[in-house]
Amino acid sequence: MASHTRRRVLHVAAASLGGVTGCNGLIAGSEQSSESASEAGRSSDSTADTETDPPAVVRRSAATNPPIRPPDFEREQSDSLDGDSLSFRAEHSVLDTASKAAGLTADDGAAIAAFVSQTDFDQETLYLETALVEECYRLQLCSISWQSDKIETDYARLLRPYDERCTADSSVFESRLIRLPVPLDADAVNAFGSSIGRGTCDSRVARAEATTQGDASTSTTTVGEGGSRE
Amino acid sequence: MREASTSTRRGFLAVVGASALAGCSGFDDSRDGSETTVSMYHLRDVTDDGESDPILVESVPVQIEQSLLDERLRRVSGLLQRVPTPLDQERIPNGVIRERLLRAADDATTSSQHARSAQTQLSALQALTRARERARYAAAAGWAYTAENRRVPELQAAHRQSVNDARTLRSTFAYRGDDPIRAALVYAHLERNLDVVLNDPAPHVTESSPLLAVAEWGEHAETARALVDDTRYLHDRYTATISDHAPDVEDTLTAAAETLAMRLRDRRAELPPEPTELDDGLAGRLRYRLRDDAESSVRRVTGPAAPARAVVAAVVTISNFAAYDQVRTRLEEDGADAYRIVDASDVRELRARALQAIRDALEESPRPALARPALADAATAVSFADESLARYSGDVRVSRLYDPVRRYIAAAARAQNLPSACREVLETVES
Numbered sequence: 001m002a003s004h005t006r007r008r009v010l011h012v013a014a015a016s017l018g019g020v021t022g023c024n025g026l027i028a029g030s031e032q033s034s035e036s037a038s039e040a041g042r043s044s045d046s047t048a049d050t051e052t053d054p055p056a057v058v059r060r061s062a063a064t065n066p067p068i069r070p071p072d073f074e075r076e077q078s079d080s081l082d083g084d085s086l087s088f089r090a091e092h093s094v095l096d097t098a099s100k101a102a103g104l105t106a107d108d109g110a111a112i113a114a115f116v117s118q119t120d121f122d123q124e125t126l127y128l129e130t131a132l133v134e135e136c137y138r139l140q141l142c143s144i145s146w147q148s149d150k151i152e153t154d155y156a157r158l159l160r161p162y163d164e165r166c167t168a169d170s171s172v173f174e175s176r177l178i179r180l181p182v183p184l185d186a187d188a189v190n191a192f193g194s195s196i197g198r199g200t201c202d203s204r205v206a207r208a209e210a211t212t213q214g215d216a217s218t219s220t221t222t223v224g225e226g227g228s229r230e
Numbered sequence: 231m232r233e234a235s236t237s238t239r240r241g242f243l244a245v246v247g248a249s250a251l252a253g254c255s256g257f258d259d260s261r262d263g264s265e266t267t268v269s270m271y272h273l274r275d276v277t278d279d280g281e282s283d284p285i286l287v288e289s290v291p292v293q294i295e296q297s298l299l300d301e302r303l304r305r306v307s308g309l310l311q312r313v314p315t316p317l318d319q320e321r322i323p324n325g326v327i328r329e330r331l332l333r334a335a336d337d338a339t340t341s342s343q344h345a346r347s348a349q350t351q352l353s354a355l356q357a358l359t360r361a362r363e364r365a366r367y368a369a370a371a372g373w374a375y376t377a378e379n380r381r382v383p384e385l386q387a388a389h390r391q392s393v394n395d396a397r398t399l400r401s402t403f404a405y406r407g408d409d410p411i412r413a414a415l416v417y418a419h420l421e422r423n424l425d426v427v428l429n430d431p432a433p434h435v436t437e438s439s440p441l442l443a444v445a446e447w448g449e450h451a452e453t454a455r456a457l458v459d460d461t462r463y464l465h466d467r468y469t470a471t472i473s474d475h476a477p478d479v480e481d482t483l484t485a486a487a488e489t490l491a492m493r494l495r496d497r498r499a500e501l502p503p504e505p506t507e508l509d510d511g512l513a514g515r516l517r518y519r520l521r522d523d524a525e526s527s528v529r530r531v532t533g534p535a536a537p538a539r540a541v542v543a544a545v546v547t548i549s550n551f552a553a554y555d556q557v558r559t560r561l562e563e564d565g566a567d568a569y570r571i572v573d574a575s576d577v578r579e580l581r582a583r584a585l586q587a588i589r590d591a592l593e594e595s596p597r598p599a600l601a602r603p604a605l606a607d608a609a610t611a612v613s614f615a616d617e618s619l620a621r622y623s624g625d626v627r628v629s630r631l632y633d634p635v636r637r638y639i640a641a642a643a644r645a646q647n648l649p650s651a652c653r654e655v656l657e658t659v660e661s
Contacts, residue, residue, distance in 0.1 A: 134326070135325075136324050136326035136327070137326070156438075158438040159324070159326060159327065159439040159442065160324055161324065161439070161441075162322055162323070162324045162327045162439060162441045163322075163323055163324070164323060164324055165319065165323035165324070166323070166324055166325050166326070167325045168325035168326050168328075168329050169325075199438065200438055
């Protein structure tokens with residue numbers, strides 16, 4: 001059964017469907033920031049290294065800066081040779097203490113501050129990731145995995161509903177502040193990875209499950225596009 | 231056709247044209263001074279608008295009535311009438327979804343135009359099938375728009391019905407004919423149509439939009455319906471033209487297919503090994519691709535039970551082997567000089583040779599109709615190469631032209647060997 005656990009399946013999904021990140025960059029939104037905080041209880045196993053729906057706050061913004069910014073973002077941005085570019089730290093930032101997290105700035109500061117204040121940094125860590133997304137799409141976090149020195153995320157890129165106004169060729173920022181159920185050392189985390197695939201997270205897991213089961217019976221199985229239907 | 235600005239052909243083209251231009255960069259950054267360059271200015275007349283119609287397209291030895299084509303065109307128009315109009319941002323605010331629908335509607339109108347100017351009745355019918363599919367994509371989204379996205383199960387049921395109809399129709403094929411070659415040509419087409427219906431996987435609804443899921447399923451269902459309708463029509467028209475006592479030729483075609491398959495498997499086994507050294511030049515690419523085409527096309531003769539398709543496909547496969555032998559021999563004799571490109575006139579000459587070889591092969595083949603599917607393939611390859619060339623402008627490094635040039639050379643070699651390939655298949659069927 002070990003090879004068919006959800007974690008295993010997610011790893012297969014990420015491996016099979018990753019590599020799309022380069023097309024989009026990890027960063028995009030609506031004029032109004034949207035939120036999908038999921039504070040409700042999750043499949044939280046504090047020893048697990050993968051979460052599929054961790055507590056998180058999501059913001060989108062079409063502005064020139066990400067909607068949630070790491071500490072010292074403004075200073076780093078002004079020091080940057082290219083003021084328009086997003087520094088690597090702005091894309092990925094690990095916050096392992098309350099004082100560091102207090103340096104976060106956001107368009108909607110109160111909600112972010114409340115999320116931070118509910119974090120127990122003795123047991124938990126905050127991870128901020130910002131991606132650039134085409135305006136007519138949104139990202140859905142399928143999973144986040146971590147080790148002491150590495151954090152990896154896997155997203156599904158979803159087309160927004162037909163009645164939501166957006167422009168085909170525009171991009172917006174999407175920032176995610178994610179609470180991990182483990183006290184990571186920010187200085188030790190030096191590798192970040194992210195993949196973005198098509199289809200919903202569920203459909204990708206279903207495909208990966210099919211692939212994993214296929215692997216058990218034949219070595220020639222390829223990833224299909226079964227996908228979920230309405 | 232509606233007159234609302236964004237649903238008219240002009241409206242569709244205006245929108246789609248703008249987005250197409252955005253993705254097309256005509257400049258070339260290849261001038262490093264270390265390699266011969268070819269001035270594309272001297273090839274500017276290869277295509278006048280970036281599109282190239284094949285000089286020869288498929289046909290089928292069945293008379294397709296104009297009334298059928300008119301009926302199919304009415305179907306396309308009827309579907310386009312259902313597209314929500316105007317397709318503007320007020321109606322479809324999501325820009326990506328709006329573009330998909332506009333592109334589908336534009337594809338439908340463009341294919342309908344192609345049908346009007348098609349070289350053969352079959353290609354007109356095929357263009358209208360394509361127009362139906364794309365019109366249904368846009369129209370199905372229109373239904374979803376007005377019916378709260380409840381149409382996928384309905385479309386899936388329609389598709390299942392078409393698959394069942396295809397299975398029933400397939401079981402009625404009697405493979406009768408006064409002329410086994412004519413029967414092979416007709417049934418090859420029918421087998422291929424139904425194979426698409428029976429084996430086409432469910433649409434890749436890779437986007438998460440319920441509206442586009444309906445559109446994808448609408449297109450999928452329409453494809454199946456159109457192919458079943460076309461197949462039934464062609465089958466009925468064909469059987470109406472053969473004599474009452476026309477013999478069953480299935481055994482004849484099956485035996486010929488088996489003989490040809492065995493022979494081609496032997497030829498595949500005798501193919502010289504691929505060169506171990508990497509040759510990324512024109513000669514290397516040519517040799518590699520021709521060998522690969524020959525090797526892989528054997529599958530078309532030895533595939534699932536479809537004797538008519540196998541017999542017709544054998545013509546292509548035999549010519550692929552002969553083309554590979556011809557080019558390889560020439561490369562062994564003359565080395566890389568055999569196909570050296572120095573300037574635009576060399577490219578033009580190779581293209582002209584390919585076109586002439588296709589015309590000659592049609593005349594010289596003992597049964598032009600049997601050569602025609604393979605020649606249509608070759609002509610399509612030439613058009614593809616033309617369109618590749620049209621994407622370049624200014625002075626272009628010669629190595630960037632290897633791909634289109636390779637297609638010209640391969641098309642010529644295949645065409646030159648088609649009359650003999652035809653002869654071999656004819657002799658096998660008649661033996």
